[in-house]
Amino acid sequence: MRHIDVYRNSDLIAGLLGRIRRQVDPARTYRIMEVCGGHTHAFHRFGLPDLLPSNVELIHGPGCPVCVLPRGRIDQGLAMAEEPGVILTAFGDMMRVPGTLGSPLRARASGRDVRAVYSPIDALRLAEANPDRRVVFFAIGFETTAPATALTVLLARRKRVENVSVFCNHVRIVPALEALLAPPGAGLDGMIGPGHVSTVIGSLAYEFIPRDHGIPVVVSGFEPLDLLQAVLLLIERINEGRADLVNAYRRAVPDGGNAAALAAMDRVFEERDSFEWRGLGRIPWSALRLREEFADLDAERWFPPPDAGDGAPDDSPCGRVLRGLMRPTSCPLFGGECSPEHPIGALMVSSEGACAAYHAYRRGEPAAT
Template sequence: MLELKSLYRVFRDPDTMAALAASIAKDAAHLSEPLNIMEVCGGHTHTIMKYGLPGLLPSNIRFIHGPGCPVCIMPKERIDQAAILAAQPGVILLTLGDMMRVPGSHGSLAQQRAKGLDIRALYDPLDALAIARDNPGKTVIYFAIGFETSTPMTAVLLEQAERLGLDNLLFHINHVLVPPAMDAVMAEPATKVNAFIGPAHVSVIAGADIYRPAADKYHTPVVVSGFEPVDLMESILRLVRQKNDGRSEVEIQYSRAVTAEGNRTAQAKVNQVMEVRDEFRWRGLGPIPKSALKLRDEYQHRDAERVYGERLPIVQIDDHKACQCGDILRGLADPTDCRVFGRGCTPQTPLGSCMVSSEGACNAYYRYSGGPNVL
């Protein structure tokens, strides 16, 4: 425990932070244009806000918050599908905690549960096995979400269900992929993004090499960063130096956990049971080709979308008109640009998904910038 505390002191050391800030300011003076960095991870957004990193940077460097939260990017029609599944006779719907509070067009899953539907939040997806085993007369549906980070767990869960013969456990797959979302951000005509901080946990599984196409195509440097303040400041310094050198490479700052190739065993596990969808609609970003996964045909007996397909709507459902979560996810607005931020929209009464999730940008601003007082 003492060793761990010592490590935390190193990664949050004020003198180290001050030295990095001075180096960034010195090198940033030579930038030919402002550096607009998108962090593609909600965990990074919270570190940035919690430790006040924008205040340590020169005026020609700014953060643009990206679609780095799998809860935030889930469109209303997918949440409505979850509610419809939960309303089917004999169904128990399972999902992860934050998904319970994301508003659909008829309220959140938590509100549907309050009306009497059997909807349960899981801390560990593998708990679905015990629930399916203990309820043989029910159909248990796992509403699976997450980026490349959590997809292997869903694959293991399905594999175990097959091994144990739990035929009553089905899956509604909502796993999405980071690189296509980066493409969508860069394809936005109004984008100002010209550098990326790559997500850490995603990269542990998928590897840093998945960002090379974006770096090459858009001439945009990418640095995969750890979550501590010192990690992020070092990553910013690396981005500044790449820009000054005219380079657009993928660097791994978080080398204590990330490699270029990632976890090949986890990747193989996912590929055994899932394949890429033709298209998936992201909240805020719209339909993005090849940006999500689905179950392979040999597992269609476990695919809730196929089993209940005719009952599930596929029509696009827009967000609340007052909510600017979509613009925030595209990097076109900050949370404080939204007129309902901290007023009609708070973590207790969220209008949009960016305020719901513990990784959402609006949640981070509200938590660490004084809530409505920032306005």
């Protein structure tokens, strides 16, 4: 049997579902948050919410870096593209995300030189091929993608490429979870810890959740058996009143993280004292910026923008979905005014957005609060 088939084996899935149903107390509700947007899409792509008992409620967290970026930061990137001689580069899932001034794709349609790239290395190569242009890489992501940006900065310095810079929007998952769990919170009983970002920072980064907030955490992979195992482990612990941390994704996640990736990040980045998150407001020490040593590669030094936003939590439907306070289908704009073809918010267009998952896989679900 192929490796992937083991995690999608129908008999094993049926066995896990049976164990979950036997463990569930029909007299209570289990509110479980999957932090990672990749987990949200996997749950719905495999149809798992329809197979779980109705009193197991999956809450969608802010684990989509594109979705938590406030419009002001997008506007700052678009303003850079307005400067003469600039090529703005960004990952593909950023191209259609709207700020108040439009999206990168719309900026390209209006004549600005905005290009989608697969990697920050692509931006570096573009700068080498266009020495008379200034190339800006719109860096975004949790610690998952930050090491690649850090290594590109080091490579640019080593190769003495002076016409490339990074507009750094990398954010840190742990401060975001701390803000999310702070009172009043979303009334969670358990949490499925991120999979991708944990391969870099390690599972031990989440020890504070059971210790300080009294709920269990299970770090999970993305296959059906991974997700159902995480749900079962959480239900067992919720029933027992036991709060601890379980690394159920050891085939990819080391407890202590990836030492080489963490070292590259530490070499290039330092923590910002404050950063605004859509839906969560300003969170201290929750984002990264280039160290002073690399100031010449920092796009915010090339094009100093005004700080945007007042740091207040976003109470729009997007903000409430990001905080786990509302399901996508409860939004009055969902599937009508806001669709993948005409997105109003990033949650509908990002490859990890909760609204995109619901639209793609659960269009017929009735609205629920």
